């Protein structure tokens with residue numbers, strides 16, 4: 272049976288499609304969005320995160336790690352990432368809940384029981400299961416297998432994608448996907464490259480393709496002041512040309528993920544300016560008008 276690398280299963284999610292849902296987060300993303308709020312989903316490999324602000328200096332990790340990756344001295348706790356072999360030995364014994372392993376290899380059978388356990392909630396709320404990430408379609412064979420099992424159980428399925436994948440990856444999941452949650456970060460290619468490191472050509476072509484097949488699509492526009500905030504009208508104009516868009520959501524940029532960047536030893540690229548409520552309302556109006 273195929274395995275996928277995931278970093279979280281979140282139950283009772285209410286922002287990942289209609290109703291109450293369970294969301295499966297997959298590791299690995301081909302884009303490098305400067306505002307990413309799931310930086311633990313960017314790498315295609317497992318990672319140990321060390322939330323040093325939670326450390327209570329108990330020293331349990333120092334004794335547990337055979338590789339000497341943890342150091343505790345008068346200045347505090349230090350984690351030497353290069354020495355870690357991801358054995359997970361230090362995670363469960365950490366008394367401060369400061370260590371977290373992002374990345375677990377699972378089969379469909381491993382996770383299906385948990386996804387089915389909230390079936391009653393899905394039915395009463397019009398919810399279901401969402402595959403997200405990272406970019407879940409980078410592991411499309413697994414997604415196909417999982418979505419097919421969920422459809423056998425009559426569960427509503429959603430795929431949350433950046434669209435930056437080969438057409439064949441989309442084709443694999445199309446028959447088993449009820450709704451695509453699809454990001455448009457920018458229509459202007461230069462703006463897109465500045466914000467994500469990649470062209471948006473494939474993304475827009477794939478979106479038109481999914482739309483042409485009559486699949487339901489919810490468009491999501493992550494609104495980031497000074498980066499892609501000038502794209503609202505262009506996005507609205509583009510969306511107007513599609514026939515199967517059921518909703519357009521403006522997602523206000525936030526910087527809650529800052530501690531994750533530190534914990535993962537990543538450069539924090541989060542922009543400093545947050546959008547005001549008024550800016551978001553105005554942008555929503557632009558979308559509604561169209």
Ligand code: SF4
Pocket residue numbers: 319335336337338339340341354355356357358359360361362
């Ligand atoms: S996961 Fe294993 S190798 Fe890595 S720091 Fe913890 S105990 Fe050491």
Ligand code: SF4
Pocket residue numbers: 325326327328329330331332333341343348364365366367368369370
């Ligand atoms: S086990 Fe956790 S709380 Fe204890 S020293 Fe290590 S990181 Fe800090």
